[in-house]
Amino acid sequence: MSATFYKLLGHDVRSVFLWQMLVSMSGNVLVYILARRYFGDMVTVLAAALVVLCGPLLYYDMVLLRESMIGPAGSLLAYLMERARDRPTKRRWMVLESAFGFVILLKSYLLLMLAVMLGFLVTTQRRTPQALAARAGALVGAVLVALSPAVLRNVVVGTDPFRLSSVGPITFVCDNTPDYPADAGILISERYTPGIMARAEGRLLPCVIKTLRSDDNPLGYVGKSAAKFAAIWHWYETPNNANFYYYRLHASLWTGRPLPKGREMIRVFDYITPYTVDWTAKINDADSTGNHAQAVALLERSLRFEPGSVRHIGPLRHAGTADEMELAAFYTRIQKAYGQALAKAGRSQEAQTQFRRVEELTAATAP
Numbered sequence: 001m002s003a004t005f006y007k008l009l010g011h012d013v014r015s016v017f018l019w020q021m022l023v024s025m026s027g028n029v030l031v032y033i034l035a036r037r038y039f040g041d042m043v044t045v046l047a048a049a050l051v052v053l054c055g056p057l058l059y060y061d062m063v064l065l066r067e068s069m070i071g072p073a074g075s076l077l078a079y080l081m082e083r084a085r086d087r088p089t090k091r092r093w094m095v096l097e098s099a100f101g102f103v104i105l106l107k108s109y110l111l112l113m114l115a116v117m118l119g120f121l122v123t124t125q126r127r128t129p130q131a132l133a134a135r136a137g138a139l140v141g142a143v144l145v146a147l148s149p150a151v152l153r154n155v156v157v158g159t160d161p162f163r164l165s166s167v168g169p170i171t172f173v174c175d176n177t178p179d180y181p182a183d184a185g186i187l188i189s190e191r192y193t194p195g196i197m198a199r200a201e202g203r204l205l206p207c208v209i210k211t212l213r214s215d216d217n218p219l220g221y222v223g224k225s226a227a228k229f230a231a232i233w234h235w236y237e238t239p240n241n242a243n244f245y246y247y248r249l250h251a252s253l254w255t256g257r258p259l260p261k262g263r264e265m266i267r268v269f270d271y272i273t274p275y276t277v278d279w280t281a282k283i284n285d286a287d288s289t290g291n292h293a294q295a296v297a298l299l300e301r302s303l304r305f306e307p308g309s310v311r312h313i314g315p316l317r318h319a320g321t322a323d324e325m326e327l328a329a330f331y332t333r334i335q336k337a338y339g340q341a342l343a344k345a346g347r348s349q350e351a352q353t354q355f356r357r358v359e360e361l362t363a364a365t366a367p
Contacts, residue, residue: 020068027072028052030079037082070110073103077113085120097139101146108164114143169207173197178215182227268326271307275334283337292345299338306331310361318364325365332361 009015028051035047080096100117103110118136125132151161159166170193174180177192192214200206212221279302286295309324310331319325339354 023072024068027075030072030075034075034078034082070107073106074110074113077103077110081113081117081120093135093138094142097142098146100139101143104143104164105146105150114139169200169202169204170197172204173207173211176211176221176224178217178220180224182224182231268323268330271305271327272330275302275305275330283341287341287344292341295341296338296345296347299334299341303331303334303338306334313364314360315364328361328365332358332365335361 006016028048031051032044032048036044039047077096077099080092080099084092084096096117100114104114117139121132121136121139125135147162147164150164154161154163173193173196174186174188177189177196179189179191180187192211196207196210196214200210215221217223279298283295283298283302286292286298307327310328313319313324313328319328335354336358339351339358342348342351342354
């Protein structure tokens with residue numbers, strides 16, 4: 001979908017962002033409509049507030065990915081299913097059938113909603129087998145027509161015709177090996193993943209069986225699932241909510257459940273990646289053009305976001321963990337660059353003070 005809009009509107013990503021946000025807004029409206037239809041005004045207001053402030057939805061609105069479409073697509077299907085159930089005209093069923101084909105191409109697990117609709121048809125029209133067969137056949141047929149481009153592609157490349165996704169086996173293996181940490185997001189186990197994938201030849205069911213058998217503890221999978229639920233309950237979905245924890249440091253508007261005691265709120269890459277992407281290029285550009293005053297200003301502004309765990313490191317407090325060591329080493333380089341920029345800008349006394357801070361950090365992070 002993003003590729004289509006690039007083709008139609010050119011290479012300006014702002015048009016795609018605008019389109020994605022409009023789609024997301026329509027999804028919020030659909031949630032409001034569905035909640036009001038089934039649950040009344042109070043629940044409707046609460047549902048609308050929750051969906052508008054849902055962190056992952058806000059996050060996905062600002063990335064060029066199909067994920068920004070999945071939520072609204074699911075809400076649209078629910079809305080169209082309700083319309084077809086309420087007044088089953090030919091036009092409404094045709095719209096629903098077309099929508100099913102589109103959303104299943106978008107995300108294969110929305111096939112579950114097709115199963116729900118087929119179950120509804122069986123329940124309500126079981127006394128009229130001919131009508132049931134016609135309606136169910138039309139629904140399945142419309143989905144098959146919509147899937148035909150994907151089926152043709154699979155035939156051309158030599159894979160299973162009706163395989164809509166190829167990441168299921170590797171995803172299950174990576175997320176369920178015995179050494180997988182529940183809050184890691186995506187982690188490829190060098191110890192288990194290659195062997196399991198090779199023995200299972202990349203097929204889903206063998207991958208599932210061999211992954212479960214790789215754990216000596218029969219209840220290992222249950223415990224891992226419980227730990228994953230705990231990670232979600234504490235609002236730490238990687239990387240989405242990690243970003244919102246970072247935002248919360250600087251905007252009191254963002255609130256959420258606290259992490260379990262002893263869990264780091266922000267990981268090292270949550271600081272390093274934004275700094276590298278946002279600040280480093282600007283600072284290097286100012287320095288390379290000889291605009292040392294601007295480089296100093298940029299470094300001063302960037303250091304306002306220095307984490308407290310680094311700010312408090314010094315003669316009386318050394319880095320206590322590997323994460324603190326890595327983060328302190330990163331900010332030591334930034335502090336050094338700040339001192340050098342001050343010196344180039346002719347502020348030698350401030351530069352000397354800054355270099356003393358660099359020496360403190362270096363000593364406090366020495367092994």
